[in-house]
Amino acid sequence: xxxxxxxxTNQDVCFPNFFSNLNSIFIGAVVPSGQCAFTLTPIxxxxxxxxxxxxxxxPGSSIRLELGGFLSDGEDxxxxxxxxxxxxxxxxxxxxxIRSLVxxxxxxxxxxxxxxxxxxxEWSSADDSLRVGIEARYTExxxxxxxxGDPTQPVLTETFSFFTPRFSVDYRLNDDALIYGSxxxxxxxxxxxxxxxxxxxxxxxxxxxxxEEELNWTYELxxxxxxxxxxxxxxxAVFYTDWSDLQLNAPDPGGDGINVTNITLxxxxxxxxxxxxxxxxxxxxNFSIDGSFxxxxxxxxxxxxxxxxxxxxxxFFAATIGGAFGTPAPASPCDDVVCSSDGDVGGxxxxxxxxxxxxxxAEYNGFSSNGDLEWFIRGDLSWQDEFxxxxxxxxxxxxxxxxxxxxxxxxxxxxxxLWARNLTDETYVxxxxxxxxxxxxxxxxxxxxxxxxxxxxxxxx
Numbered sequence: 001x002x003x004x005x006x007x008x009t010n011q012d013v014c015f016p017n018f019f020s021n022l023n024s025i026f027i028g029a030v031v032p033s034g035q036c037a038f039t040l041t042p043i044x045x046x047x048x049x050x051x052x053x054x055x056x057x058x059p060g061s062s063i064r065l066e067l068g069g070f071l072s073d074g075e076d077x078x079x080x081x082x083x084x085x086x087x088x089x090x091x092x093x094x095x096x097x098i099r100s101l102v103x104x105x106x107x108x109x110x111x112x113x114x115x116x117x118x119x120x121x122e123w124s125s126a127d128d129s130l131r132v133g134i135e136a137r138y139t140e141x142x143x144x145x146x147x148x149g150d151p152t153q154p155v156l157t158e159t160f161s162f163f164t165p166r167f168s169v170d171y172r173l174n175d176d177a178l179i180y181g182s183x184x185x186x187x188x189x190x191x192x193x194x195x196x197x198x199x200x201x202x203x204x205x206x207x208x209x210x211x212e213e214e215l216n217w218t219y220e221l222x223x224x225x226x227x228x229x230x231x232x233x234x235x236x237a238v239f240y241t242d243w244s245d246l247q248l249n250a251p252d253p254g255g256d257g258i259n260v261t262n263i264t265l266x267x268x269x270x271x272x273x274x275x276x277x278x279x280x281x282x283x284x285x286n287f288s289i290d291g292s293f294x295x296x297x298x299x300x301x302x303x304x305x306x307x308x309x310x311x312x313x314x315x316f317f318a319a320t321i322g323g324a325f326g327t328p329a330p331a332s333p334c335d336d337v338v339c340s341s342d343g344d345v346g347g348x349x350x351x352x353x354x355x356x357x358x359x360x361x362a363e364y365n366g367f368s369s370n371g372d373l374e375w376f377i378r379g380d381l382s383w384q385d386e387f388x389x390x391x392x393x394x395x396x397x398x399x400x401x402x403x404x405x406x407x408x409x410x411x412x413x414x415x416x417x418l419w420a421r422n423l424t425d426e427t428y429v430x431x432x433x434x435x436x437x438x439x440x441x442x443x444x445x446x447x448x449x450x451x452x453x454x455x456x457x458x459x460x461x
Contacts, residue, residue: 004053009046009074048074050114064122072114110192111144128172135166145192160190162213177225188214188247193263197254205254211264216243231282236275243270246300248391250307268304270350273297291360298353302346306391309334310343339392348393352431356385374410379403389432395443400428402448415458425451 054068118137124130139162146155166184173179196208222237245266252263278292334341349355365376382402389395403424408417430448 001056001058002053003056004051006049006051008050009048044077046074046076048072054118062124062126064120064124066118066120068118070114070116070118072112074112076110076112078110109146109194113142115140115142130172131168131170133166133168135168137164138162139164139187139189141189143189143191145194156192156194156209158192158210160213162187162189162215176227176230177223179221179223181221182219184218184220186216186218190214191264193252193265195252196263197252199254202254208253208263208265211247212245212266214243214245214247214266216241218242232279233281234277234279236277239272239274239276241272241274243272246270246304248306253307262308265307267306268346269301270304271299271301272350286366287362287364289360289362291358293356293358295356296353297355298350300345300348300350300391303344304346304391305343306345307343309339309345309390309392309394310341334392334394339394345391345393348391349388351388351391351393352397352433354385354387358383372412375408377405377407379405389443390434395432395434397429397432400426400448402426402428413460415456415460417456419454419456421452422449423451 050070050072052068052070054066057065116137116139118135120133120135122131122133140159141161142157142159144155144157164185164187166182168180168182170178170180190210190212193209193211196205198205198209218239218241220237220239222235224235226233246268247264248267249262250265250267274294274296276292276294278290280288280290282288334343339345359380359382361378361380363376363378365374367374380403382404384400386396386399389397402422404419404421405423406417406419408415410416426448427450428448429445432443432445434443
């Protein structure tokens with residue numbers, strides 16, 4: 001059997017951020033007095049096309065084979081600019097379109113061509129109680145990068161290649177229980193830093209133009225089972241992931257103390273242990289409950305350096321801060337008490353990953369005697385533990401507890417669902433990222449949706 005497919009994506013992006021708290025610092029410098037400070041990134045466009053084909057050999061015996069290929073080409077234009085429009089006003093005469101402020105923007109242009117071949121082989125025992133599989137993929141990423149707005153920087157072209165195998169085995173203990181295991185390698189492609197500053201007097205900076213692949217090996221053991229005449233389903237899994245050559249944002253060391261431009265470098269390793277549980281219990285033919293729980297211990301390994309937290313404040317910014325407050329700027333965002341001033345994050349938890357999460361749901365459903373009408377009522381609870389926002393573990397995103405509900409009816413080809421999310425109208429931060437700059441840390445926070453009500457209607461024809 002042969003299958004294939006193609007897809008195409010085109011997207012224009014523009015995301016402005018408002019930094020009113022910087023105005024007092026930059027008065028008379030970057031932002032004239034009385035004006036607003038905006039950073040705009042990303043601005044640009046994304047254009048990708050991909051094609052895939054595969055051939056499957058499945059004669060119905062104990063052997064199954066698969067072979068395929070993948071092609072993709074794309075362009076990603078990511079601009080960055082700092083703009084200072086007039087003060088915000090209701091007067092249409094003074095309102096300025098954000099895109100009109102994008103002049104002489106810096107940024108990167110990345111063109112990516114991906115070529116990959118993949119295959120799989122699977123063997124099953126005669127009674128289907130044992131299955132052994134192997135999968136493999138070889139990928140080549142040819143990347144061309146250049147720095148937008150800076151013609152002095154070189155155009156870079158290089159091919160990054162990696163091999164990602166996966167081995168798996170399943171064994172069915174009986175009709176109601178199956179155990180499985182897998183070993184898999186994952187990869188995040190390498191790339192360029194076209195905007196990395198180069199200096200003939202410092203040849204070591206040439207190494208910062210390129211960052212290598214981020215790799216990991218994941219080991220997993222699990223159980224899938226059913227009890228009580230299939231009314232109770234229980235699944236469990238434990239896993240361990242070993243990461244190497246983590247790609248982390250870092251200040252450009254060629255910036256001579258200004259250091260506000262981040263580039264990507266391979267700065268260390270990490271490891272993750274985890275446990276996941278989920279289950280469903282059908283208490284009656286119409287009423288069921290379900291839930292899930294996960295716990296993760298994820299930490300950077302010793303020697304991993306996030307140099308954003310060791311960035312010295314000097315040059316222009318030190319002079320600006322010193323002039324504004326009459327004191328010298330600190331040598332690092334860290335004080336060796338809350339976090340390490342040399343940027344060492346070894347032993348710290350990985351950012352933006354909750355250590356624990358849990359869900360619980362209950363559903364009551366029914367149908368008419370002739371089967372034309374089906375309906376359900378459902379409630380859901382979800383809890384997420386607090387987690388760190390930065391590798392230095394200097395800020396946390398608080399835990400949250402959310403309540404949602406839904407009800408629906410299906411009649412022949414019509415399906416209507418009424419839903420309510422965040423029913424108690426909790427205010428919570430869903431995520432955050434930090435911009436580490438020499439004169440202080442800026443945290444961009446993203447709030448989750450407040451209470452929202454809606455209806456979804458589907459018609460099959």
